Amino acid sequence: MPVFKFKTISAIFVALAAGTLYLAIQDERFFYIYILLFLLWAGLVALGAFHIALGFFGSNISKLRTSKSEILLSFDDGPDPVYTLQILEILKKHQAKAVFFCIGRKILEHPHIIKQIVAEGHLIGNHTFSHEIKFTNLPLVYVKKELSQTENALTELGITSLKLFRPPFGVTNPTIVAAAKAMNLKIIGWSKRSLDTVLIDPEKILIRISNNIQAGDIILFHDTIPITPQVLDTFLQRTAQKGFSHDALETLKLELTK
Numbered sequence: 001m002p003v004f005k006f007k008t009i010s011a012i013f014v015a016l017a018a019g020t021l022y023l024a025i026q027d028e029r030f031f032y033i034y035i036l037l038f039l040l041w042a043g044l045v046a047l048g049a050f051h052i053a054l055g056f057f058g059s060n061i062s063k064l065r066t067s068k069s070e071i072l073l074s075f076d077d078g079p080d081p082v083y084t085l086q087i088l089e090i091l092k093k094h095q096a097k098a099v100f101f102c103i104g105r106k107i108l109e110h111p112h113i114i115k116q117i118v119a120e121g122h123l124i125g126n127h128t129f130s131h132e133i134k135f136t137n138l139p140l141v142y143v144k145k146e147l148s149q150t151e152n153a154l155t156e157l158g159i160t161s162l163k164l165f166r167p168p169f170g171v172t173n174p175t176i177v178a179a180a181k182a183m184n185l186k187i188i189g190w191s192k193r194s195l196d197t198v199l200i201d202p203e204k205i206l207i208r209i210s211n212n213i214q215a216g217d218i219i220l221f222h223d224t225i226p227i228t229p230q231v232l233d234t235f236l237q238r239t240a241q242k243g244f245s246h247d248a249l250e251t252l253k254l255e256l257t258k
Contacts, residue, residue, distance in 0.1 A: 005055075005056060005057070005058075006045070006048060006056050006057045006174060009041070009044055009045075010041070013037060013038075013040075013041040016037055017034060017038065017041075020033050020034040020037060021034050044056075048172070049136075049171055049172060049173055050170070050171060052170040052171075052172055052187070052189035052190070053189050053190070053191060056172070057172050057174050057176075057177045058172070058177035058180075058181065058187070059187075060172075060186070060187035060188065060189045061186065061187070061188050061189065061218075061252070061255055061256075062189030062190055062191055062218060063191040063214075063217060063218055064215075064216035064217075064218065064248055064251050064252060064255060065216060065255065066215055066216045066248065066251045067215070068215060068245070068248075068251070069215050069243050069244050069245060070215060070216070070244065070245045070246070070247065070248040070251060071215070071217045071218070071219060071239065071244050071245075071246060071248060072098075072216075072217070072218045072219065072249075072251075072252060073091075073096060073097070073099070073219050073221065073232075073246055074099045074100075074101060074125075074166070074188070074190065074218060074219060074221065075087065075098060075099070075100045075101065075222060075228075076101045076166060076221070076222050077101075077103060077106075077127065077131065077222050077223065077224045078100055078102055078103070078106060078113075079100065079106055079107070079110045079114060079117070079223065080106075080110075080113075080223055081110055081113065083223050083224055083225065083228060083229060084100070084110075084113055084117075084223040084224075085113065085116075086229040087221075087223050087228065087229055087232060088116065088117065088120060088122075090232050090233050090236070091120070091122070091232075091246075092120060093233075094233075094236040094237075094240065094246060095246075095247070096236055096246030096247060097121055097122055097123075097246065097247040097248075097249050098122050098123075098246075099122065099123045099124075099125050099164060099188070099249070099252070100117050100122055100123070100124055100125065100223065101124075101126065101127040101165075101166040101188075102114065102124055102125065102126075102127055102150070103127050103128065103130070103131045103150070104126075104127075104128065104129030104130070104146070104149050104150030104153045105129055107150065107153040107154065107157070108153055111157050114154075114157055114159065115157060115159075118159055121249075123162055123164065123249060123252075124154060124159060124161070124162075125162075125164035125165060125166055126147055126150045126151060126161070126163075126165040126166070127150070127165075127166055127168065128146040128147065128150060128167075128168055129146045129147075129149035129150045129153075130146060131168045132168075133168075133169075135167075135168050135176075136167075136168070136169070136171045136173060136176070139175065140175050140178060140179055143175055143176055143179040144179045144183060147165065147179060147180070147183055147185060151183070162253070162256065163183075163184055163185045163186055164185070164186055164188050164256075165180050165185035165186065165187050165188065166187070166188050166189070167187065170190070170193075170220075172187070188218070189218065190218045190219065190220040191214075191216075191217045191218050191219075192208070192209045192217050192218070192219050192220065193208075193220045194208065194209050194219065194220055194222075194228075194231065195208060196221055196222055196225045196227060196228045196231060197222055197225060200227065202227055202230055202231050202234070205227070206231060206234055206235055206238070209235060210235065210238055213239065213242070215244075216248070216251075
């Protein structure tokens with residue numbers, strides 16, 4: 001976690017900007033320093049928003065603290081009637097467990113898949129109800145509504161939520177963090193992103209997520225992409241050969257209690 005968080009950084013920049021603006025009244029050359037400070041602050045905020053592991057706006061779990069050679073598999077954007085089922089078969093084949101961060105409206109569309117995910121020992125997380133791009137710009141009341149609708153969808157299926165939440169696109173801001181905190185949801189990030197929604201070469205994806213892999217890494221996949229089941233199968237084989245296990249759910253649950 002970073003030493004400086006959003007509130008601290010903002011307070012420092014407000015103080016510096018106020019002083020610089022005062023000096024700019026006497027000497028207009030300081031106005032350019034004022035502009036530079038603003039741009040620097042905006043850049044840091046953008047960096048924090050798009051890099052969830054920094055925990056810039058609030059704490060999250062982006063890597064597990066463990067001494068075991070274990071990694072946590074996670075899948076976003078499902079459930080999908082084709083690829084989620086393929087992934088479940090591969091996980092069963094390798095005796096691996098995962099967290100599926102599901103979109104609320106898809107939970108309602110495919111309740112049988114959600115029940116299968118849980119029945120096979122995996123966890124379900126909240127990935128908002130609609131997963132729209134505008135989510136990052138919604139006011140607090142609507143962010144909480146998106147999260148509540150998804151939690152309610154799980155409750156209607158008789159599934160006890162562990163209150164896991166992954167923001168769409170991994171983007172955070174003060175509103176999203178405040179909504180999660182108000183609903184007692186724990187934000188879960190990742191330490192390795194497969195980019196399976198962008199890359200089309202399976203080997204490039206495998207290199208990306210396999211290089212320098214460490215105990216406690218959280219891997220981000222999507223169970224809505226045709227290439228992901230193939231990549232997952234090979235990834236599980238290769239990491240198993242390196243001595244890694246693929247069932248870190250108990251470690252995750254332990255971290256949630258801290």
